Amino acid sequence: MSGYHWGSLAVQDRVGVREHAVHVGRSVTPHIKDVAAQFLAQQPHLVVGAADPGGRLWASLLTGAPGFVRATGPDRIAVTGGLPGGDPLAEALATAGTRVGTISLDPRTRRRMRLNGTLEVTPGGFAVAAEQVFANCPKYLQKRQPVQLAAEGAGVVRRGHALTPDQERAVRAADTFFVATTAEADGADASHRGGMPGFVEVLSPTELAWPDYPGNAMFLTLGNLTADPRAGLLFPDWEGGGLLQLSGRAEPEFGAGGERRIRFRLDAVVESVHPGRLLWSAPEYSPANPVPPSPQGLRAREPHLGSTTR
Numbered sequence: 001m002s003g004y005h006w007g008s009l010a011v012q013d014r015v016g017v018r019e020h021a022v023h024v025g026r027s028v029t030p031h032i033k034d035v036a037a038q039f040l041a042q043q044p045h046l047v048v049g050a051a052d053p054g055g056r057l058w059a060s061l062l063t064g065a066p067g068f069v070r071a072t073g074p075d076r077i078a079v080t081g082g083l084p085g086g087d088p089l090a091e092a093l094a095t096a097g098t099r100v101g102t103i104s105l106d107p108r109t110r111r112r113m114r115l116n117g118t119l120e121v122t123p124g125g126f127a128v129a130a131e132q133v134f135a136n137c138p139k140y141l142q143k144r145q146p147v148q149l150a151a152e153g154a155g156v157v158r159r160g161h162a163l164t165p166d167q168e169r170a171v172r173a174a175d176t177f178f179v180a181t182t183a184e185a186d187g188a189d190a191s192h193r194g195g196m197p198g199f200v201e202v203l204s205p206t207e208l209a210w211p212d213y214p215g216n217a218m219f220l221t222l223g224n225l226t227a228d229p230r231a232g233l234l235f236p237d238w239e240g241g242g243l244l245q246l247s248g249r250a251e252p253e254f255g256a257g258g259e260r261r262i263r264f265r266l267d268a269v270v271e272s273v274h275p276g277r278l279l280w281s282a283p284e285y286s287p288a289n290p291v292p293p294s295p296q297g298l299r300a301r302e303p304h305l306g307s308t309t310r
Contacts (some may be wrong), residue, residue, distance in 0.1 A: 004021065004025065004218070004223065005185075005186045005223065005227060006227065007224060007225070007226035007227030007228075008021075008219045008222070008223025008224075008226075009223070010223070010226055011219040011222045011226055011252070012217070012218075012219055012223075014254065015217075015258075015260075017219075020217045021217045024216050024217055024218055025218060027134050027135075028134040029132075029133055029134070030075050030117075030130050030132065030133060031074050031075055031130070032073075032075060032076075032077070032115070032130060032133055033133075036071070036113055036133065037070070039104070039106070039111065039113055040069050040071055040077065040104055041066060041067055041069070041071075042066050042106070043069060043105075043106060044064065044065065044066055044068075044146075044278050045061055045062060045063045045064075045104075045105075045277075045278065046061070046062045046069050046079065046102055046103075046104050047059055047060070047061055047062075047103045047104075047105070047178045047190050047234060048060050048061075048062060048093065048102050048190060049100065049101040049102070049179075049180025049182075049188050049189065049190035049232055050089055050093070050098050050099065050100045050101070050119075050180065050188050051098075051099075051182065052088050052092050052247075053092065055230070056088070056230070056232070056247040056267065056268060057180050057181070057231055057232040058088045058089050058180060058232035058234075058245055058247050058270075059179065059180040059190055059232040059233060060083055060087050060089040060093075060245065061234060061243055061274065061277075062079060062081065062082070063274060063277050064081050067080075068080045068081060069104065072127065075129065075130045075133075076127055076128065076129055077102075077115060077127060077128050077130065078122060078124075078125065078126075078127045079127070079128070080124050080125045081124070081125050082094065082125055082126070084155060084272070084274055085155060086155050086156035086272065087156075087245075087270070087272070088245060088247070088268075092119075093119065093126055095119070095121070096119060096120055096121045097118060097119065098118070098119040099116075099117075099118055099119075099182070099188045100116070100117065100118070100119050100128060100188050100190075101114070101115075101116045101180060101181075101187065101188040101190035101191075102114065102115045102190055103115075103178065103190045103192060105192060107141070107142065107143060107145075107238075107283075108143070108144070108145060108146070110141040110143055110286070111135070111138065112135065112136050112138075112141065112192060113134070113135050113136075114132070114134055114135075114136065114189070114190065114191070115128065115130050115133045116130070116131055116132040116133075116188060116189055116190075117129045117130045117131040118131070118187070131187060132187075136192070136215075136216060137215075137216065138286070138288075139213070139215065139286065139288045140192075140193070140194035140195055140213060140286050140288055140289055141176075141192070141194055141286055142175050142176055142283035142285055142286055143284040143286075144238060144280040144281050144282075144283050144284070145281045146278050146279070146280055146281075147239075147279045147280060147281055148279050149277070149278060149279070150241035150273070150278070150279050155272060155273070156270060156271070156272045157242075157271045157272055157273060158270075158271050159269065159270050159271075160268075160269045161206070161266075161267065161268055161269065162206045162266070162269070163202065163205045163206070163266070167244055167269065167271065168205065170235060170237065170244060171200050171208065171235060172198060172201075172202055174200055174235050175194060175195060175196060175197050175199075175283055175285065175289075176235075177192075177193050177194075177233055177234060177235045177236075178191065178193070178233070178234040179193055179231055179232070179234075179250075180231065180233075180234075181220075181221050181225055181228070181230070181231055182224055182228055182230060183223070183224045183227040183228055184227070184228060186224075186227075189220050189221065189224060194286060194289065195210075195211070195289050195292070196290070196291055196292055197292075199211060199289075199290075199292050203263075206248075206265060206266050207264065207265050207266070208246075208263075208264045208266070209261055209262065209263045210261065210262055210264075211259065211261050211262075212252070212260035212261060212262055213288075213290065222260070222262075225250050225251065225252055225262070229249040230248075230249055231247075231248060231249060231250040232245065232246065232247045233246040233248075233264065233266075234246075238279070238280040239280060239282065240279070241273055241274065241277045241279055242271065242272070242273050243271070243272050243273070243274060244270075244271050245269070245270040246264075246268070246269055247268045247269075248264055248266035248268070249264070249265055250262050250265075251263050
């Protein structure tokens with residue numbers, strides 16, 4: 001990539017990986033290679049991160065038959081369809097010029113690809129003019145197999161400004177979530193976070209925390225949060241079809257021993273069940289996942305998102 005913004009540079013310097021980050025950053029280009037185009041065409045979902053009209057950051061999930069996301073040129077993708085009614089990013093993804101970050105993740109192969117750019121409205125959905133395109137390693141990705149399509153969903157189940165007890169349990173049981181961040185002029189980004197169940201701590205109904213595991217050394221997410229604390233989290237219920245979306249502010253914390261943690265304070269919650277979403281099998285956990293230092297790391301059969309269990 002041509003250069004990191006000051007937030008990423010500050011984190012790279014603090015961790016001591018600037019030279020490595022420069023090397024890794026050369027893999028980031030505005031071009032979609034043939035292998036990336038083939039990968040996109042095989043995927044049934046796409047995570048998109050952006051700001052809503054009020055400035056809150058969210059991450060949302062689009063679903064469709066393979067081919068609903070496709071490369072239409074060396075620096076452009078087209079997406080057929082849009083988000084279900086009530087999704088907090090529905091209006092943003094229908095507005096030309098929205099800066100978006102996207103990530104396509106294939107649980108079958110533990111492959112993922114990120115593409116960030118500017119949105120264009122099209123008759124059948126939207127397109128993204130690519131500015132950053134790159135792949136990530138399979139670290140912390142859980143392997144899953146598709147099972148079936150979800151039945152017709154109920155749309156938005158509930159909104160709020162704090163987690164309910166069921167939502168807290170769903171977060172504690174999660175092994176995967178996505179995080180949307182931004183740095184204003186440098187656009188938006190959507191990234192993946194994974195680990196053993198329990199790696200995300202629920203500190204209170206309005207506060208979460210999770211460890212920042214070693215990655216590619218670019219520190220795009222932490223760099224964005226250093227420059228702009230707004231963040232949007234997306235917790236998918238792979239087996240039940242529900243989605244939990246959180247919007248708030250996040251702050252990187254650096255320990256004396258080199259460990260890193262993110263503390264997130266939420267402002268808004270949207271829980272929904274998307275119709276036609278693909279359901280997946282129970283996970284085969286990544287061998288790279290650290291074991292959380294608490295009994296929360298033991299996988300439990302918690303109520304699926306959208307259940308009425310209290």
